[in-house]
Amino acid sequence: MSAPASHADRSVLVTGGQGFIGSWLVERLLEEGARVLVPQRPAPERSRFRLLGLESRCEAMSLDLLDFASLLRVLEEHQVDAVFHLAAHTVVGQADRSPLPAFETNIRGTYNLLEACRMARLKRADRHVVIASSAHVYGKQGGLPCPETSPLRPVGPYDVSKACVDMIARCYAVTHDMPVAVTRMSNVYGGGDLNFSRLVPASARALVAGDAPVIHSDGTPERDYLYVEDAVDAYLAVEGSLRERDLWGRAWNAGGATPIAAGEVVRTLIEAAGTDLEPEIEGGESSDVVDSRWVDSAEIRTLLGWEPRWPLESALQKTYAWYAEGL
Amino acid sequence: MQAGATFQDTTVLVTGGQGFIGSWLAERLLGMGARVVVPIRDVHPEKRFHAEGIGERCILEPADVRDYDALLRILTKHEVQTVFHLAAQPIVGIANRSPLSTWESNVAGAYSLLEACRTKGTLGAPIERIVVASSDHAYGPHADSPLREDSPLEPRYPYDVSKGCADMIAASYASRYGMPVAITRLANVFGGGDRNWSRIVPDTARSLARGQRPVIRSDGSPQRDYLYVEDAAEAYLSVAESLDRSELHGRAWNASLGRPVSVLELVRRLIAVSGSDVEPDIQGEGTPHAEADSLLIDSGAIRDELGWAPRWSLDEALTRTYAWYGRNVG
Numbered sequence: 294m295s296a297p298a299s300h301a302d303r304s305v306l307v308t309g310g311q312g313f314i315g316s317w318l319v320e321r322l323l324e325e326g327a328r329v330l331v332p333q334r335p336a337p338e339r340s341r342f343r344l345l346g347l348e349s350r351c352e353a354m355s356l357d358l359l360d361f362a363s364l365l366r367v368l369e370e371h372q373v374d375a376v377f378h379l380a381a382h383t384v385v386g387q388a389d390r391s392p393l394p395a396f397e398t399n400i401r402g403t404y405n406l407l408e409a410c411r412m413a414r415l416k417r418a419d420r421h422v423v424i425a426s427s428a429h430v431y432g433k434q435g436g437l438p439c440p441e442t443s444p445l446r447p448v449g450p451y452d453v454s455k456a457c458v459d460m461i462a463r464c465y466a467v468t469h470d471m472p473v474a475v476t477r478m479s480n481v482y483g484g485g486d487l488n489f490s491r492l493v494p495a496s497a498r499a500l501v502a503g504d505a506p507v508i509h510s511d512g513t514p515e516r517d518y519l520y521v522e523d524a525v526d527a528y529l530a531v532e533g534s535l536r537e538r539d540l541w542g543r544a545w546n547a548g549g550a551t552p553i554a555a556g557e558v559v560r561t562l563i564e565a566a567g568t569d570l571e572p573e574i575e576g577g578e579s580s581d582v583v584d585s586r587w588v589d590s591a592e593i594r595t596l597l598g599w600e601p602r603w604p605l606e607s608a609l610q611k612t613y614a615w616y617a618e619g620l
Numbered sequence: 621m622q623a624g625a626t627f628q629d630t631t632v633l634v635t636g637g638q639g640f641i642g643s644w645l646a647e648r649l650l651g652m653g654a655r656v657v658v659p660i661r662d663v664h665p666e667k668r669f670h671a672e673g674i675g676e677r678c679i680l681e682p683a684d685v686r687d688y689d690a691l692l693r694i695l696t697k698h699e700v701q702t703v704f705h706l707a708a709q710p711i712v713g714i715a716n717r718s719p720l721s722t723w724e725s726n727v728a729g730a731y732s733l734l735e736a737c738r739t740k741g742t743l744g745a746p747i748e749r750i751v752v753a754s755s756d757h758a759y760g761p762h763a764d765s766p767l768r769e770d771s772p773l774e775p776r777y778p779y780d781v782s783k784g785c786a787d788m789i790a791a792s793y794a795s796r797y798g799m800p801v802a803i804t805r806l807a808n809v810f811g812g813g814d815r816n817w818s819r820i821v822p823d824t825a826r827s828l829a830r831g832q833r834p835v836i837r838s839d840g841s842p843q844r845d846y847l848y849v850e851d852a853a854e855a856y857l858s859v860a861e862s863l864d865r866s867e868l869h870g871r872a873w874n875a876s877l878g879r880p881v882s883v884l885e886l887v888r889r890l891i892a893v894s895g896s897d898v899e900p901d902i903q904g905e906g907t908p909h910a911e912a913d914s915l916l917i918d919s920g921a922i923r924d925e926l927g928w929a930p931r932w933s934l935d936e937a938l939t940r941t942y943a944w945y946g947r948n949v950g
Contacts, residue, residue, distance in 0.1 A: 361720070389796055392731070392735060392738075392792075392796075393688065393731065393732075393735045396728075396731040396735075396789070397728075400723075400727060400728070400731070400785065401723070401724075401727075401728055404719070404720065404723040404727070405720075408719060408720045408723075411719075444772025444773070444774065445772070445773065445774075445788075446772070447788060447792070448791075448792065448795050448796070449792055449795065449796045450789075450792045450793075450796055452792075453788045453789055453791075453792040456785075456788055457727065457784075457785040457788065457789070460775060460781045460784055460785065461723070461727075461781055461785065463776070464775070464776060464777060464778055464781045465719075467776050467777065468716055468719075468776075468777050468778055
């Protein structure tokens with residue numbers, strides 16, 4: 294295992310940099326002294342990217358993932374050393390209601406970016422491309438946790454879009470000998486997630502307002518939850534792995550050590566908020582195709598030395614503190 | 621089972637109708653009394669679709685399968701009931717050299733068309749049957765063949781990945797929106813009209829028609845599963861008819877002759893049916909990068925559940941095929 298590379302003086306493009314996970318990654322890269330490029334996009338007023346003033350520390354590129362020429366220009370003119378591709382339609386329900394924009398952004402956006410990287414001779418071993426896939430690509434699996442070798446069995450449009458991204462990205466490493474890696478992370482939570490259709494943001498927002506959190510399911514569906522700062526560590530570890538040629542083209546799972554039921558997550562968050570509210574359990578049908586999602590993170594632990602550093606309790610305390618202050 | 625009256629007096633869209641397999645399918649549909657609509661991007665007058673008078677019996681619409689608006693307009697204007705989506709960039713080597721145009725046609729083309737079909741349904745006139753051409757390549761390299769339809773899709777190279785993507789996207793429209801979508805995964809299709817000279821059958825047939833020795837780039841040993849184009853067209857029709865049974869929506873269907881044929885055997889048989897006695901020129905290079913060495917698929921499902929079976933033996937199919945090249949390339 295080797296320590297993640299320092300990014301001092303490197304030009305790093307982070308698509309989705311204004312987003313939830315992106316803002317944490319951008320912050321880390323800036324701390325390491327990187328020059329960080331993000332596509333120009335209006336960041337929501339209450340986004341972490343704005344609140345922390347990351348906006349004024351990044352260079353905002355006129356760049357559209359659906360505009361191939363704009364990608365090529367930015368990669369060439371700004372001598373980009375590394376790309377973290379996090380931009381995507383990330384809300385499963387939205388993607389299912391309106392699949393075309395999700396397919397366009399997720400699939401076409403990714404192949405445009407990879408193709409621009411290929412054309413821009415982004416093939417040198419020190420110029421790395423990390424593509425965000427998702428644990429959703431596994432769909433329904435017989436045995437859990439699933440290792441990276443599990444077949445991809447996505448069902449709905451969002452999950453399928455991520456599986457396409459995943460297969461396309463890896464094929465660039467194999468076919469065009471490019472330093473590309475794919476991440477498959479489980480449910481990432483932490484301060485700055487403004488997608489309130491998700492369990493942690495929705496529950497935190499309710500608690501900040503003094504309301505009881507609502508659990509739409511019966512509280513039993515299990516996921517492995519990954520704290521966002523651990524997710525950032527995983528992104529950096531995966532990027533560092535690309536210094537080794539024989540690790541090009543791999544997909545890397547990263548998730549919490551054990552799956553946790555929705556009810557337990559919410560109870561832990563209630564404790565973190567210091568209240569004694571009881572969650573409201575609706576007991577409805579989950580819209581998700583699986584009862585349990587759990588990825589096996591043995592590879593990234595063993596080969597890249599990554600470990601989640603944050604236990605659920607302290608991570609949820611930190612998370613709650615952000616919502617209490619940020620909202 | 622023969623596709624009977626299902627398509628008579630109905631309107632059928634065949635994307636890729638101008639192409640090799642599409643032209644046979646369009647011709648068959650015309651023969652059954654269907655109105656056949658074919659979107660056309662580039663025009664290739666030399667193709668059998670035009671040269672054999674198929675195109676003039678179809679309704680041609682200028683459109684790129686990437687163009688959702690144009691597709692929706694065509695589906696609506698002609699009140700299309702059945703869609704066969706065959707349009708694709710079909711050449712493995714081109715996909716390696718030019719991935720972008722392959723992603724655009726094969727992946728974005730698939731979701732643009734499916735989305736146009738979904739939208740048409742929300743406007744109150746759902747498409748009744750949608751058949752999307754995937755490929756046996758979508759499976760990727762597998763150690764254990766023959767492959768059944770529930771084998772995982774593990775494509776590695778661009779063409780294979782593009783088909784794997786289209787395959788998964790198509791299935792998601794059936795599972796999430798309850799649309800009547802089916803997927804075909806056909807083996808290597810050969811027959812008259814294939815002008816992709818990088819493929820073994822067209823290349824060999826052309827050499828023979830010109831009185832030249834056929835060249836085998838490999839050592840002749842790689843085995844593939846093949847399917848004659850008229851049997852392929854019949855498989856498409858059977859799969860489309862299966863969609864009248866809602867329990868079969870979202871299924872993928874393999875179809876092939878069902879036995880491994882080495883390149884050398886194929887070339888020797890083609891030489892024999894052409895009435896020649898030349899020896900092939902075996903160059904003995906390895907299997908080209910990005911092509912599976914041997915891939916066999918199991919067509920048990922389409923045979924047992926849909927009653928499809930190849931009508932032509934390999935020799936009969938090669939005889940018909942060679943006749944076409946003999947007439948058309950000299």
